[in-house]
Amino acid sequence: MELALSLGGDTPGPKPFSLVEKSQKILGKDLGFCMAVGKSSAADGENNIRCNESTGLFSADDQRRSDSSSDPPLQLDLLPFSPVHRTQPSSHKFPFPWLTEKLGGDSGRGVEGNCRRGDEGHDQEGASLSSPNSAVSSFQMDFSVFRSGKRDFEQITAGNEGEADRGTSSRGSDEEENAMARKKLRLTKEQSAFLEESFKEHNTLNPKQKLALAKQLNLRPRQVEVWFQNRRARTKLKQTEVDCEYLKKCCETLTEENRRLQKELQELRALKASQPFYMQLPATTLTMCPSCERVATTTSAAVVPTTTTTTMATGAAVVKPSKLFSLSPPRAHSQQAASD
DNA sequence: CTTCTAGCTCCGTTTACATCA
DNA sequence: ACTGATGTAAACGGAGCTAGA
Numbered sequence: 001m002e003l004a005l006s007l008g009g010d011t012p013g014p015k016p017f018s019l020v021e022k023s024q025k026i027l028g029k030d031l032g033f034c035m036a037v038g039k040s041s042a043a044d045g046e047n048n049i050r051c052n053e054s055t056g057l058f059s060a061d062d063q064r065r066s067d068s069s070s071d072p073p074l075q076l077d078l079l080p081f082s083p084v085h086r087t088q089p090s091s092h093k094f095p096f097p098w099l100t101e102k103l104g105g106d107s108g109r110g111v112e113g114n115c116r117r118g119d120e121g122h123d124q125e126g127a128s129l130s131s132p133n134s135a136v137s138s139f140q141m142d143f144s145v146f147r148s149g150k151r152d153f154e155q156i157t158a159g160n161e162g163e164a165d166r167g168t169s170s171r172g173s174d175e176e177e178n179a180m181a182r183k184k185l186r187l188t189k190e191q192s193a194f195l196e197e198s199f200k201e202h203n204t205l206n207p208k209q210k211l212a213l214a215k216q217l218n219l220r221p222r223q224v225e226v227w228f229q230n231r232r233a234r235t236k237l238k239q240t241e242v243d244c245e246y247l248k249k250c251c252e253t254l255t256e257e258n259r260r261l262q263k264e265l266q267e268l269r270a271l272k273a274s275q276p277f278y279m280q281l282p283a284t285t286l287t288m289c290p291s292c293e294r295v296a297t298t299t300s301a302a303v304v305p306t307t308t309t310t311t312m313a314t315g316a317a318v319v320k321p322s323k324l325f326s327l328s329p330p331r332a333h334s335q336q337a338a339s340d
Numbered sequence: 341c342t343t344c345t346a347g348c349t350c351c352g353t354t355t356a357c358a359t360c361a
Numbered sequence: 362a363c364t365g366a367t368g369t370a371a372a373c374g375g376a377g378c379t380a381g382a
Contacts (some may be wrong), residue, residue: 230370
């Protein structure tokens, strides 16, 4: 058995969040991820979960495929749950564009901010709908205050417009635009929260979803695309950190186990040397599946093996060895379980 | 069947911006 | 108040893959 950790990067397509039963606040972190520890096999390449392009949902086939492994993967799920989300009432739902579309409504007003200058023909409308009392709609003003320490408002506005203009063309295509200093526009909390919610639904977007989201948030589609791209990268990075931690713990466990086994082996050898007839009883082999920790006992015909072979499959196995033992790969048990 | 193209994601990198000492 | 170091996140550009013409 191999210890297979899904780092989420070496497989194409969306990642296995759909498999995970959502449990929040694992490891006490706000950001969360899932970790899948499963048996690696030649079919692993087929276990990638693909998000349905049209619905953004994971299909039952995908689920079945992912469940097809004989060893159900251990998953650590630390789902994204930002402080922003925590402040939301539990009943609060963001109006996802594709959902509102399905419901036949275009009523959800987008979160304003980083406003474009009418590059898609709806910005002016969005601006005109702004309510002075709305935290969201006050963004433009807040934005100017927010940055007033660095630049004056006119410069900022010009920067936004430049960004907006640039966004309508494909990336890096226009020399004029390239000549212009790259302005980075921080997304508002509302925009980020909205995008986070969307990301929780599905971490990739089809073009329709991207456009709808961009329209909803008053961003360029390219910005939405880049945000998801960066968000996936962040997820992967965090996942890698979690995986590393887990592997470190595995390593420590195995080292400790190895040390213990070596010690026990020495004791057994010493015992054998002092009592040469002691070991002529049939050897007992304990076989434990590391994943389910079921132990099967078999009595071998061998008498006093001259060498003891111990195979540790994973650090998950905790075996109290008696006289002689071996840890066989869970494959044996899997086959046995299958026959059960 | 091959080639071309468009569109996508991933990845590494750059850069603007915020924060802190 | 100013400054430099550092971290974060938006954005860029290239590579690779895939579907469709």
